[in-house]
Amino acid sequence: MPASVHPSAIVEPGAQLADGVKVGPFCHVGANVQLGANVELISHVVVAGHTSIGADTRVYPFASLGQPPQDLKYHGEQSRLIIGERCQIRESATVHLGTEGGGMETRIGDDCLLMTACHIAHDCIVGNNVIIAAYVGLAGHCHIGNYVAFGGMTGVHQFVRIGDHAFIGGYSMIHADVIPYGMALGNRARLAGLNLVGLKRRKFDREAIHALRAAYRMIFASEGTLKERVEDAAELFANEPLVQDVVSFITAANDRPICLPADVATEE
Structure with a gap:
């Protein structure tokens, strides 16, 4: 038409x-x-x-x-x-x-x-x-x-x-x-x-979600610096695409800070 x-x-x-x-x-x-x-x-x-x-x-x-x-x-x-x-x-x-x-x-x-x-x-x-x-x-x-x-x-x-x-x-x-x-x-x-x-609504694999949750706890723990924790997660979860997405996103940060949980220090 x-x-x-x-x-x-x-x-x-x-x-x-x-x-x-x-x-x-x-x-x-x-x-x-x-x-x-x-x-x-x-x-x-x-x-x-x-x-x-x-x-x-x-x-x-x-x-x-x-x-x-x-x-x-x-x-x-x-x-x-x-x-x-x-x-x-x-x-x-x-x-x-x-x-x-x-x-x-x-x-x-x-x-x-x-x-x-x-x-x-x-x-x-x-x-x-x-x-x-x-x-x-x-x-x-x-x-x-x-x-x-x-x-x-x-x-x-x-x-x-x-x-x-x-x-x-x-x-x-x-x-x-x-x-x-x-x-x-x-x-x-x-x-x-x-x-x-x-x-879950978008049908992500259950094991991939479990790995992402474990990596989240590691990256936003209270010990060490954020940079160190991200490097540890990148190595430990090298074969987990969702985790690597998060790692790549954080390491690509430029002028803006990364949004952190309330119990994680902002000075990192």
Whole structure:
């Protein structure tokens, strides 16, 4: 089926609309926008800038995608916003373009759910199958892994990394990197164990989960330094992929600290 555009909508010349696209009442689609097959803008949606939206994504009223970033260093560079396939972007969500200082690109993966009034700032990289609940805010340059879930009203500091399959509790303030498979809660958030419910729901092997739990206890014990404990876990669990994911994540840390349990000293 060819694209359909409601008479009250504005689609600027140059916009690319694939087959099956539906542009509903009072939407505005900019000249540099690409909408993949069967994308639906329900109504009152604004898509601006150099923005591409993947097939079968649905955008709900008053969402605003591809506007200039809220970054005073932005000077009009032609950065991009790329949104994957089969996403659900709910009412009043906002996602901004990238900047020259962050790789020129903001990216949302496939099969993501962005709930009401959440905000994804410039240069964020969000993986696949991510759930971002209502009123969550990701500051600029955050990197979010696959299958991460956020509880509502959470704020994430700029440049924070959150690993695959992590769970972030509602009303949290995340100021430090959260390990893959971890669960973080609070303001300022502390690590509260592993996301065991998520691991079981996604059918991770029981033995792999047991190894991950043992490695977690080793890495976040009170003896020695974090660096020493990570090295010990890397050696002892050399054949455990989940553990190696955590080890690699921690050793790759740069400017942001690692989110630790409340009973582990932060001076490491």
